[in-house]
Amino acid sequence: MTIPLVVGVDGSEASLEAVDWAADEAARHGVPLHLLHAAAGESEASDVIATAALRAGQRAPAVQLSSEVVPEEPASALVDQGRNAFALVLGSRGLGDLAGMLLGGVSLAVAARADCPVVVVRGAAEHRQARFGRVVVGVEEGEGSGTAVRFACREARVRRCPLVAVHTWSRRPGRHRVPPPPNWYVPEAPRRPPAQVLDDTLREAAESPGEPVVTRRVIEGPARRALLDAASEADLLVVGARRRQGHMGLQLGLVNHALLHHAPCPVAVVPQI
Template structure:
């Protein structure tokens, strides 16, 4: 049995944009699409989920659809489904979020706690419709970004587009250099930045040989570099590491920055 792609439905405009994105994604990967509405006393739940299903069916008629309405907290319901989901897809803001919020509370909570990749459908429709032909992945190292890199390669393959692998670094004060790469200061793990990127990509490149990869090694803050790269991307992928001794994932400053400000959809991929 193929595990489904799950999309959260709440009747908001952002939620319907998430349905559109999820339907196209399910078609690309040939997986079922499951629509979930957490009603919590919503009298119009049947209408909300019905309209979303009709929209998804029109967008991707070949995709197998299922739906459910649950009477519980939306974030908890989505996290529970995420334990056996291909990915979770959410809008950037929901009906109940305050004006001026850049990211909805449910989307942030799910991205922080889910066991599977979480895609927050951000950005203007004009950006998503532009089809830039590239997926961007932020690369820390193989220990923190391995799962994100695999996800990004798979996305680039099914989209038949270029993968931009970006590693941002900052030289520590008084950093040393190596004879083999005298212009590159060593990072904390004693490798020049280009080698960190090569080492992290090596396994996935062997599996996805048809994906064209563009490497970018940038000195400076990762947040700024990723947001700049996302301005010409169809999808931005970042990793998230588990907190030792605590449930859920650690969403650091970089994750928060891209989830709040990226001009394109953002995938947060837990490192397992």
């Protein structure tokens, strides 16, 4: 049985944009699409889910479609669904969010807690409707990017578009990205040069050598700025997230938090597994 792509719907315009994006994504990957509306005691629930189902069916008639209404708190219901989902797709803001918010509370909470990839659909129509033909992935040093790069490669492959892999580094103390001089004693193994970090991660994550076409960008400077710049001409921005066992707080990191609030295109947060 193929696990479904799950999209959260609440009747807001942002959630309907997420339904459109999710229908296209399910069609690309050939997976079922499951619509989930979660709210306690909402009499309009059947209308909300019916409207979303009609929209998804018209958008991608070949996709196997199912829907569900659950009387639960939305973030918890979506996180539970994510334990057996291809990915979770959410709008950037919901009906209950305050005017002026950059990102809805449910989307932020789910992106921070889910066990599967979470895509927050945001940005102008040209970004949501895949008009740029480019996927961007952020690559960090350590073990936080392998799953994200594999996800990004798969997205670029099914979209038949190039992948832009971005790795940033800084000379500031405490954020060492440059190997020490040859005669300098260091009590631990020297760090890899920035270009090697990027090459190693891409090589380890590659499923099919040479596919997709990858453009490498090694940039000295803040990761937030470099990724936002790259996302300005992208259909999807992919970042990794580390999940700390037993930690119940928001596990996103400052860079991912900023990207979810400010990126000009949909953002996929992929937990490292």
